[in-house]
Amino acid sequence: MKLRSALAATLLPAMAVAMAPPPSLAAAPMAAQRQAPGFYRMHVGRFEVTALLDGTHPFPVDKLAVGAKPGETEKLLAKHYLASPVEGMINAFVVNTGDRLVLVDTGAGDLYGKEAGGLSQALRASGYAPEQIDDIFITHLHEDHVGGLVKDGRMVFPNAAVHVSRRDFDFWTDDKNQAEVDALLKPFFPSVQGVLRPYVEAGRLIPFEDAAQDLIPGLRPVPSPGHTPGHTSYLLHDGKDAMLFWGDTVHVAGVQFDDPHVAIKYDWKVPGAIASRDKLLADAVGNGWWIAAAHISFPGIGHIAASEAHGYAWVPANYTLNR
Template sequence: MHNLTLSRRGLFGGIAGATALAAIGAPRLSLAQTTPAAPPTFYDRRVGDMTITTLLDGYIPLGLDVMVGVDAAAAATDLTAAYLPPAGPIPTPINAYLIRSGDQLTLIDSGAAGAFGPTTGRIATTLAAMGVDPAAINRVVLTHMHADHIAGLMAGEAAAFPNASLHVAQTDLAFWTDEAIAASAPEAAKMMFTLARAVAAAYGERVTPFDGDNVDLGGGLTSIAMPGHTVGHTGYRLSSGADQLIIWGDIVHMRALQFTTPDISITFDTDAALAVETRKKVMAMLATDKIAVTGSHLPFPSVGHVEVKGDAFAWVPEEWQFL
């Protein structure tokens, strides 16, 4: 069931996304780390006897032109209601996470490092400010292999986390490291493939692909297949005792629009129709089960709940949790 299938829609989605990426001036081919002047920004939250820390990597100003299916008037209403610029661009955060469980350190994604310019790439300095040695990270678990999630895995040509195993859905790894798909991708998209292959090479035998949905990765983490944004896009359930938190990766890119209109997709989706279907399914599940969720591009500190509102959804940010 997890065989890689490539639709024309998928490839065109990639092309559109690449063009849009080029339009916002990113990503660059350089894998160099940046050290932005912005202060380290992170948020600790407990899940049972574990701590999950949201690591703010920075932000990308996303124009409305990268969103698909936007009605300009409705979007302007939603953005105005959120006190955001009604015509965009929207400063969109990039988050990764550090999970501390006993003496095990797990990173979920790694931020954009230098791939998206000087507004991103804070995570290396944030980890240093927290006193976390990159060599002490036991494993990195990926939601998917887009550059804003994996560029931080590299320190030049080498692995930024030299002792970490790297866990990623087999389908995503297969797609982004496939030379034939890369060869047929437009120029602007090739960087994504180049980066994914560089990551796979740098982590070598420590790359540990897993097969899709409901895989127990240990340390309280279970995979939840959330395909569409990429072929192997994966969320995670973090459980400790009765406490749970869902990490949903890129189910939402633009908070002010995609809860009220979950049909809105983004040009970077490999399969936009599937991404929409998955978004609705995941939001409905979270609203029913009342489980807290965090997402890569939700407003920092990026934890909250989903509620049903009319025939769509609403985001209810969680109040700051004091440890």
């Protein structure tokens, strides 16, 4: 420091007079249209968890919010320096249990166009290949959670068993249930059935009944119905360490932590979706669980803090380079 200040005091003023400004080095075109394939890794007890970014897409909160007071979503978004449409995440997660490689949700694959479908690339960048996945646990049968199961009609994860709640499987594979959902969701019936088909035909689609026990050691289903009939969160646990993969419990962090009673048009039953959100938020605070979220800014991993004045707050994981 001493030498530097001495140089600054004596040489720099003289140099400034003597030298012309250097040529600009910023003349190169801006290169990257996209970010790097997104993965983020951490540990939960004995488990390794890797968040994968499938893609992002504009989410028109103003058109999709249900039950908000007039002007409420605009005001809450502005508080977070956001405005509708908000760029929405599509995150999925890999868990290495030590003897199984497990995927929670698969991203949208080709079903959201160019805005998604990056999961396989992110998975490879993180050091794993799709063929290594042993089990896939689906939170619910919406396009942005199961679209990544297939590419060009073929299984992306040919060695995996796909686990989904019986309630969701029965609902989305029966076309007469289209009458129960918003017009936005009717096209999900053929598209979701299409991505499940190769796994059903291969005998690799395994619906599970409502159950309170682990589906594999350390991973317990937590039913959270409402967004879909069989929406299921999964609690990864090892002693006091735990992480809840909560699927679509929160769609718009900038709104629904402040007011968890704002719902979304994609919900199958709004009161049920709100009740499940209330319960999981309270449980997450009470238990200090990590949350792994499909639609919160990548990597979608953090904790929930209760706010005395109103609602909740999202506390993102402290980014750590070396894990």
